[in-house]
Amino acid sequence: MKRILTIITSACCILLCSCSEKTTEISLTETSSDYNPFAQIELDDGEVLDANFGYGLCIPPDNNSFEYQDEMTLKFFIENAAQEVDFGLVLYVNGILQEYIFENEAESQTMAHIQVKQNERKEFSVTFSPVSAQGDDEFCLSYMIMFHPDFTPQSSKVSFGNNYRISSTSFPLKNVSADIAEKSTLKFNDTERITDDIKSKYYILDEDGNIASNSLIDTTSIKVEKIANSDNINDTEPNTLYKEDKVSLMLLGGHDNSKWRVSMYCNHKLVKAFDGNEYIDLKADSDEMSTYTIPMSVINDVQEQYNSIYFIASPIGSDGENYPIKSHTFVYVNK
Numbered sequence: 001m002k003r004i005l006t007i008i009t010s011a012c013c014i015l016l017c018s019c020s021e022k023t024t025e026i027s028l029t030e031t032s033s034d035y036n037p038f039a040q041i042e043l044d045d046g047e048v049l050d051a052n053f054g055y056g057l058c059i060p061p062d063n064n065s066f067e068y069q070d071e072m073t074l075k076f077f078i079e080n081a082a083q084e085v086d087f088g089l090v091l092y093v094n095g096i097l098q099e100y101i102f103e104n105e106a107e108s109q110t111m112a113h114i115q116v117k118q119n120e121r122k123e124f125s126v127t128f129s130p131v132s133a134q135g136d137d138e139f140c141l142s143y144m145i146m147f148h149p150d151f152t153p154q155s156s157k158v159s160f161g162n163n164y165r166i167s168s169t170s171f172p173l174k175n176v177s178a179d180i181a182e183k184s185t186l187k188f189n190d191t192e193r194i195t196d197d198i199k200s201k202y203y204i205l206d207e208d209g210n211i212a213s214n215s216l217i218d219t220t221s222i223k224v225e226k227i228a229n230s231d232n233i234n235d236t237e238p239n240t241l242y243k244e245d246k247v248s249l250m251l252l253g254g255h256d257n258s259k260w261r262v263s264m265y266c267n268h269k270l271v272k273a274f275d276g277n278e279y280i281d282l283k284a285d286s287d288e289m290s291t292y293t294i295p296m297s298v299i300n301d302v303q304e305q306y307n308s309i310y311f312i313a314s315p316i317g318s319d320g321e322n323y324p325i326k327s328h329t330f331v332y333v334n335k
Contacts, residue, residue: 053080053116055087055145058123064320065172066141068180073127074143080116087114088149088268092142092324093130093173095261095279095314096183097270100128111268113149130173131181133261133279138318139176144168149268153306153331156240160329164310168325172318185261185279191288194252198289202252220254220284222262222313224327227293241296241309241332249292249327251313254284259316266299266332267307273298281316299332307332 058075066072078087088111091098102112103124116122132139144166151163202223226238227246241247251260262280264273273294274280282290299309309330315322 053078053082053085055079061171065174067174068130068139068176070177071127071129073125075123075125076143077121077123078114078116078145079121081119084115084117086148086150087116088112088146089114089126090144090146090324091126091128092144092312092314094132094136094139094316095142095263095312095324096131096133097263097278098128098131100126102126110270111146111149129181130176131183132176133185133281133316134182136182136316138316139173140170140315140318140320141173142168142170142314142324144312144324152267152304153308155306156237156331156333158306158331159239160308164308164326164329166312166324166326168323170315170320170323172320174318183279184277185281186274186277187281188274188290188292189281189283191283191285191290194287194289198250198252220258220260220313220322220325221252222311222325222327223250223252224248224311224330225250226330239328239330241330242335243296243299245296247294247296247330249294249311251282251284251290253286253289254322255286258284258322260284260313260322261316262311262313264294264298264309264311266302266309267304271298282313296332302332302334305334307334 055076055078058077074091076089089102090111091100097110099108099110100112101108103126108128112124112126114122114124130139130141145168147165148163151160153160202221225248226241227248229245249262251262260282262274262282263278264271270278272278274292280292282292284290299307309332311327312324313327314324
């Protein structure tokens with residue numbers, strides 16, 4: 001049976017986005033790094049987790065922006081006042097996943113898994129050479145921390161709870177060299193008005209059927225839905241995907257035609273999901289949405305029967321106002 005694990009914390013997620021510490025209240029939002037996103041984790045029956053922790057940069061950047069270097073080193077901390085937990089650390093430059101060296105390890109990786117014991121403060125460094133995408137002319141550096149990335153699904157109907165929940169932040173990356181290593185992406189500039197069905201599903205509406213002013217339409221969100229298929233006997237499982245399924249990726253809302261780079265992950269590994277590319281560039285605005293359809297046939301070389309699938313949208317540009325956001329997590333069944 002499922003056990004709802006509640007994170008009880010009097011303090012909050014501490015993010016060093018400037019020279020002073022920022023302390024905030026618990027929230028379940030995924031769109032801002034100003035909140036502790038790790039409440040109500042699903043584990044086994046009856047267990048309660050007391051999670052009181054903070055994380056951030058040991059040395060925040062000057063003027064809230066980083067100066068580009070051919071090789072950059074960042075030093076992070078995680079403080080944990082509760083029982084032992086594990087975190088994953090991910091870096092992006094303009095939405096391009098960065099490989100980095102964790103501490104003095106010999107091999108590079110894209111997500112270090114960090115165990116933090118009760119009442120422990122752990123400090124660690126990562127070193128990387130920034131990689132961006134072809135055609136980018138403004139840059140931001142984002143980091144993302146994920147709760148309990150070691151969790152693996154054990155059935156087709158498992159609920160992830162808040163396992164894989166993320167919190168993230170971004171900083172402008174200035175004076176980027178013209179010879180920065182580049183990746184290719186799929187450019188997809190088509191947008192459409194947010195449909196009435198999507199409005200009623202994801203937003204609060206006023207009495208006239210318009211999106212209410214308190215419905216965060218100016219905050220970009222990423223939604224992924226399984227596309228209905230009457231020929232698929234598994235179509236009654238909206239959170240479970242099979243090889244024959246397709247999903248609709250939607251980027252909703254935002255402001256000032258913000259630009260985002262989206263990537264898909266299976267078991268935390270990048271998937272070439274977008275016409276053979278690992279990334280797709282999408283636009284977001286307050287009353288617009290970008291949509292793209294992905295067949296699950298893009299997933300190859302999966303060995304496990306039960307696997308995790310999710311999408312990350314990360315900002316492109318230098319303002320540092322947007323942060324990486326994550327979709328719902330699906331179970332992918334490898335039959």
